Amino acid sequence: MARRRSLETSAVSQRMNLRRRRQIAWSVLAACAVLGGGWLLRMDYARAISTDVLDLVPTGERDPELALVRELASEAEARTMLFVLAAADGRPPPLEAAARFAAALKRSPAFREAIPLADPASRDAAGRTLFELRMALLFPRWLQAREQSGTRVSGEPIEAARDAAARLKRFVASPDALAFQDLIPADPLLLLPDAIEQMKAALPLVQGSGDGSANGRIWGQLADSPLSEAGQAPAFAAIEHATAEVRAAFPGLIVSFTGVNRFAAASRARIEREVSWLNVLSLTAVLAVAAIFIRGVHRALHLLPVVAFAVLGAWVATTMVFPRVHIVVFVLGALLTGVAIDYGFYLYMQPPAGPGEDYWAKVRRLLKPLLASCFTTVVGFALLLLSDLPLIRQLGLFVGVGLLCALAAAVIYFSTVRNPFLNAREFRLGQAFTPAVRRKLRWTLSLTWLVAVAGLGRVTWRDDIRELEIPSATLKADDARIRAQFGDGGDRTVYLTYGATFDEARGALDKFAAWLRGRAEFGNLAPLIPTRAEFEHAVQFARHEPQFPKGLAAALEREGFAAAEFEPFFEAYRAFSRSESAVLDAAVERLHQALTGPPGLLWHRGPRVNWFVTVARTAPGEAPPASMQTVAASQLQSLNRLFANYRRSALRLSLAGLALVGLGVFLTYGVRDGIRIFAIPCGACLGIFGVFGWIGHPLNLFHLLGAFLGVCLTHNYSIFSATSAYRREPPPVSVRLSALTTAASFGVLALSGIPVVRALGITVSTMVVAALCVIELEHLGALGERREAK
Numbered sequence: 017m018a019r020r021r022s023l024e025t026s027a028v029s030q031r032m033n034l035r036r037r038r039q040i041a042w043s044v045l046a047a048c049a050v051l052g053g054g055w056l057l058r059m060d061y062a063r064a065i066s067t068d069v070l071d072l073v074p075t076g077e078r079d080p081e082l083a084l085v086r087e088l089a090s091e092a093e094a095r096t097m098l099f100v101l102a103a104a105d106g107r108p109p110p111l112e113a114a115a116r117f118a119a120a121l122k123r124s125p126a127f128r129e130a131i132p133l134a135d136p137a138s139r140d141a142a143g144r145t146l147f148e149l150r151m152a153l154l155f156p157r158w159l160q161a162r163e164q165s166g167t168r169v170s171g172e173p174i175e176a177a178r179d180a181a182a183r184l185k186r187f188v189a190s191p192d193a194l195a196f197q198d199l200i201p202a203d204p205l206l207l208l209p210d211a212i213e214q215m216k217a218a219l220p221l222v223q224g225s226g227d228g229s230a231n232g233r234i235w236g237q238l239a240d241s242p243l244s245e246a247g248q249a250p251a252f253a254a255i256e257h258a259t260a261e262v263r264a265a266f267p268g269l270i271v272s273f274t275g276v277n278r279f280a281a282a283s284r285a286r287i288e289r290e291v292s293w294l295n296v297l298s299l300t301a302v303l304a305v306a307a308i309f310i311r312g313v314h315r316a317l318h319l320l321p322v323v324a325f326a327v328l329g330a331w332v333a334t335t336m337v338f339p340r341v342h343i344v345v346f347v348l349g350a351l352l353t354g355v356a357i358d359y360g361f362y363l364y365m366q367p368p369a370g371p372g373e374d375y376w377a378k379v380r381r382l383l384k385p386l387l388a389s390c391f392t393t394v395v396g397f398a399l400l401l402l403s404d405l406p407l408i409r410q411l412g413l414f415v416g417v418g419l420l421c422a423l424a425a426a427v428i429y430f431s432t433v434r435n436p437f438l439n440a441r442e443f444r445l446g447q448a449f450t451p452a453v454r455r456k457l458r459w460t461l462s463l464t465w466l467v468a469v470a471g472l473g474r475v476t477w478r479d480d481i482r483e484l485e486i487p488s489a490t491l492k493a494d495d496a497r498i499r500a501q502f503g504d505g506g507d508r509t510v511y512l513t514y515g516a517t518f519d520e521a522r523g524a525l526d527k528f529a530a531w532l533r534g535r536a537e538f539g540n541l542a543p544l545i546p547t548r549a550e551f552e553h554a555v556q557f558a559r560h561e562p563q564f565p566k567g568l569a570a571a572l573e574r575e576g577f578a579a580a581e582f583e584p585f586f587e588a589y590r591a592f593s594r595s596e597s598a599v600l601d602a603a604v605e606r607l608h609q610a611l612t613g614p615p616g617l618l619w620h621r622g623p624r625v626n627w628f629v630t631v632a633r634t635a636p637g638e639a640p641p642a643s644m645q646t647v648a649a650s651q652l653q654s655l656n657r658l659f660a661n662y663r664r665s666a667l668r669l670s671l672a673g674l675a676l677v678g679l680g681v682f683l684t685y686g687v688r689d690g691i692r693i694f695a696i697p698c699g700a701c702l703g704i705f706g707v708f709g710w711i712g713h714p715l716n717l718f719h720l721l722g723a724f725l726g727v728c729l730t731h732n733y734s735i736f737s738a739t740s741a742y743r744r745e746p747p748p749v750s751v752r753l754s755a756l757t758t759a760a761s762f763g764v765l766a767l768s769g770i771p772v773v774r775a776l777g778i779t780v781s782t783m784v785v786a787a788l789c790v791i792e793l794e795h796l797g798a799l800g801e802r803r804e805a806k
Contacts, residue, residue: 033374034432034434037375037431037432038431038432040431041428041429041431041432042432044428045321045325045425045428045429048325048328048329049325049328051332052328052329052331052332053328055332055335055336056328056331056332056335059335062244062245063340064335064339064340064341065340065341065342065343065346066243066340066341066342066343094241094242094243094276095128095237095238095239095240095241095242095247095276096235096236096237096238096275096276096617097235097236097237097238097251097273097274097275097277098233098234098235098236098273098274098275098498098499098502099117099233099234099235099236099271099272099273099498100232100233100234100271100272100273100498100501101113101114101117101231101232101233101234101269101270101271101272102232102269102270102272103266103268103269103270104267104268104269104270106270108231108232109231109232109266109269110231110266111132111134111135111231113231113232113262113265113266113269114132114134114135114231114232114233114234115132115135116261116262116265117130117132117234117258117259117262117271118130118131118132118135118234118236120254120257120258120261120262121234121236121254121255121258124250124251124253124254124257124258125239125250126238126239126240126246126247126250126251126253126254127236127237127238127239127251127254128237128238128239129235129236129237129612129613130234130235130236130237131234131235131236131612131613132231132233132234133233133234133235133613134231134233138612138613141610141612142607142610142611142612142615143208143212145606145607145610146208146211146544146607146610147199147202147203147208149603149606149607150203150207150208150588151588151589151591151592151595152551152592152595152599152600152603153544153545153546153603153604153607154207154208154210154211154544155205155207155554155592156546156547156550156551156553156554157543157546157550158205158207158210159550159553159554159557160546160550160553160554162176167179169557169561169564170557170561170563170564174563174564174567174568174571176564177564177567177568177570177571178567178571180204180205180206180568180571181204181568181571181572181574181575181577182571182575183206184200184204184206184572184575184577185575185576185577187206187209188200192209196208196209201581201582201583201584201585202582202584202585202588203585204568204572204577204582204585205585210543211543211544214543215539215543215544215615233501233502235502235613235614236275238251238275238277242275242276242277242280243276243277243280247277248277248280248281248284249281251275251277252277252281255271255273259271272494272497272498273498274491274494274495274498274499278491278495279488279491279495282488282491283488284343286488286769287343287344287770288343290768290769290770294764294765294767294768297764297767298760298761298764298765299323301757301760301761301763301764302357302757302760302761303316304760305753305756305757305760306319306753306757309440309749309752309753309756310438310439310440310753311439311440315438316438318360318364318429318430318433318438319357319360319361319364321425321429322356322357322359322360322422322425322426322429323356323357323360323422324425325421325422325424325425325429326356326418326419326421326422326425327356327418328421329417329418329420329421329425330413330414330415330417330418330421331346331414333413333414333417334410334413334414334417337413338406338409338410338413341410342406342407342410344407344770344772344773345407345410345411345414356418356419356421356422357422357754357757358389358422358729358732358754358758359386359389359390359422359423359426359427360422360426360430361750361753361754361757362382362385362386362736362748362750362751362754363378363379363382363386363426363427363430363436364426364430364433364436364437364438364750365437365438365440365748365749365750365753366378366382366437366748366750367437368437369381375430375431375436376431378436379427384684385735385736385738386423388680388681388684388685388735389731389732389735389736390419390420390423391680392676392677392680392681392728392731393416393419393677393728393729393731393732394416394419394420395673395676395677395680396670396673396674396676396677396724396728397412397413397415397416397419397673397728398412398416398673399412399669399670399672399673399676400412400669400670400673401413402669403669408669408721411721415725440749440750440753454793457793458793461789461790461793464703465699465702465703467706468702468703468704468706468707468710469702469703469706470706471705471706471707471708471709471710472702472705472706472709473709474709474710474712475705475706475708475709475715476709476712476714476715477714477715477716478714478715478716502614508631508632508633509536509631509632509633509635509648510629510630510631510632510648511528511532511629511630511631511632511635511640511646511647511648512627512628512629512646512647513525513528513627513628513629513630513644513645513646514625514626514627514645514646514647515626515627515645516625516626517626518604518621518626519547519548520626520645521626521627521628521645522545522547522548522628523547523548523549524644524645524646525540525542525628525630526542526547527643527644528630528640528644528645528646529542529630531640531641531644532630532632532635532636532640535635535636536632536633536634536635536636537632537633537634538630538631538632538633538635539630539631539632540618540628540629540630540631541615541618541619541628542628544607545604545607545619546600548597548600551597551599551600552597554592555592555593555595558589558590558592558593559593565586565589569582569586604621605621608621617629618631630646635648667720670720670721670723670724673724674698674724674727677694677727677728677731678690678694681693681694681731681735682694684735685735685738689738693731693734693735693738694731694734696730696731696733696734696787696790696791697726697727697728697729697730697731697734697783697787698727699790700726700727700730700783700784700786700787700790701723701726701727701783703786704723704726704779704782704783704786705719705723707782715775716772716775717772718772718773718775718776718779719775719776719779721776722775722776722777722778722779722780722783723779723783725776725780726779726780726783726784726787727783729758729780729783729784730755730783730784730787732754733751733754733755733784733787733788733791734787734791736748736750736751736754737751737791751788751791752788752792755784755785755787755788755791756788758780758781758784759781759784759785759788760781762776762777762778762780762781762784763777763781764777765777765780765781766778766781
């Protein structure tokens with residue numbers, strides 16, 4: 017009777033303890049859910065989540081080439097859209113169709129500019145501005161060319177004046193003079209016709225040929241970044257509206273277009289879809305594996321809150337710390353489904369030490385392996401926060417905070433469960449083999465590992481920025497076809513000549529042009545813009561060589577012209593002689609405003625960086641000398657090189673992180689046991705990389721990150737298995753289940769359309785499976801024997 021009363025009292029006490037635990041636990045979890053959910057609900061996802069590859073490059077990148085590529089790609093160049101219009105029969109449409117289409121685009125707030133390349137209006141406006149600035153911009157270049165050729169520009173006889181008059185006589189007799197007949201009295205040196213002739217040779221490299229197909233080519237520039245929502249959906253709507261409007265007058269009109277925003281929108285849509293199905297499929301795979309091991313599958317649903325709070329905490333922390341997070345981080349975040357569940361498995365599937373063991377007593381008993389596995393992994397990922405690469409910092413924070421939240425959520429949530437023990441089916445696995453068979457399997461595994469490790473010498477690295485995006489063959493084909501009509505046939509090389517100041521960049525441009533001349537056909541704005549030294553020299557010449565205008569007037573008279581007709585030129589010459597240095601700055605700014613369309617992209621003036629663009633066809637293979645401050649602006653090659661640099665940086669951080677993880681294991685379990693525990697993850701990593709080397713599969717930054725994550729995960733399994741090995745027990749079923757669910761969730765990532773996500777999934781899943789095989793073959797059995805001997 018007394019025993020029955022004691023049991024009833026104990027049951028009541030347990031119910032009261034459970035009720036009190038539930039009240040506290042649910043209050044804490046509900047508060048976290050409300051706060052985290054509230055943060056995510058008020059977040060501007062369009063601004064906070066990026067699909068821009070350039071957001072992976074630090075804004076403070078010190079490499080001049082990469083800084084130039086980033087700024088060029090994020091400003092006018094990236095906002096460019098190219099349009100090709102065609103009639104229903106495929107031939108170029110009338111110019112009126114292109115003009116109407118461009119006008120419709122310009123009426124939309126989504127477009128800053130739209131120019132039909134066959135319309136001479138923009139070229140005429142730029143020509144008028146250049147004519148008004150001819151003395152400040154073109155005369156210094158004319159004078160420099162004469163002096164460099166050895167033509168006398170002063171003294172008697174003034175050869176330059178004589179040659180200019182004779183050339184003018186020949187010019188006025190040519191058909192080309194009709195277009196300039198009103199300008200010749202103010203330009204007897206033919207400054208403007210010469211400049212236009214030089215630019216005619218360069219412009220086809222920039223905007224394509226000027227044949228009849230130009231009627232259908234339109235150059236447009238977006239008002240907003242093409243990587244933002246404002247530069248995508250509104251622009252596409254404006255294009256649809258313009259197409260419908262013009263088709264009303266020109267039925268059957270065909271409109272093709274390309275631009276960065278088209279790629280960005282397609283990539284964003286596909287990645288967003290992938291985030292959804294990856295998470296759903298990952299969760300499904302985890303539950304499917306769990307169903308194989310767990311008797312009461314419905315009770316496995318208790319693991320879902322652990323995963324949910326881990327992902328919630330990771331999202332909230334990452335978006336709070338980083339104002340803009342790349343969407344790839346959240347794609348990789350699908351891995352938390354398989355990682356965060358580890359602590360839930362271990363805590364939920366450990367049987368009580370005895371009848372009536374209190375929940376918190378069980379937690380205290382398991383606390384050492386839980387904290388050792390969690391904190392050492394978190395410390396390793398925390399080191400990634402020191403990386404220069406934003407993506408690595410974001411991923412380090414996402415995973416680190418997610419694991420801390422998973423451990424905290426598991427401990428708190430299972431305090432609310434009446435019976436916090438999940439019974440599992442028994443699978444003997446490695447224990448089903450006899451000791452002799454296990455020894456043979458271990459020898460076979462060891463020999464296989466030695467062969468695999470030999471492949472490390474064959475490992476190659478290839479970092480390709482394109483592997484961060486889902487490839488679209490159709491979009492790429494359209495882009496190549498359209499750009500070919502604008503002069504980009506794939507044989508062009510773009511060079512950026514940069515400088516801290518505009519004058520420095522302009523001076524370097526002449527050096528580069530001298531180096532490139534004779535090596536390739538090229539075009540830039542050098543004929544239109546003098547250097548500061550050329551301008552000041554020309555001003556001094558005009559002030560101190562009064563004989564030049566007199567000699568020119570005399571030479572014109574001898575060629576049959578009336579010198580008085582050229583008074584507009586002589587007046588402009590006298591005004592130029594009074595110029596100050598600021599005149600050049602004002603002239604350059606006016607010309608920059610007048611140049612629209614593709615020529616406007618050939619230079620940039622800014623407070624931090626200045627550059628000139630040179631477009632070359634069949635460029636030489638060697639790079640320009642460093643003294644010319646010129647780089648080949650291959651955005652792909654530059655960013656690939658950047659990622660290779662950051663891979664090396666990530667390797668150093670990963671090694672430091674693994675050293676800390678190993679140190680934590682050694683401090684917790686001792687050096688001898690710690691080495692055996694840590695040998696499993698490290699051995700699995702080296703073996704898998706060796707296999708990649710043997711099969712010739714190139715590795716990249718994300719294989720390295722996957723290896724780091726795989727080592728951290730498999731070291732958890734080693735720790736949990738060591739606890740059982742000390743008791744001479746087989747690996748706990750929670751380790752098997754955890755490893756297999758992790759392999760399943762990362763195996764799902766291997767199905768991703770994003771190559772780098774696929775690389776990370778394959779690396780981690782194979783490492784986990786390899787480590788589990790070692791654990792099942794009693795690699796840690798000796799620990800239990802040695803501990804028993806002690």
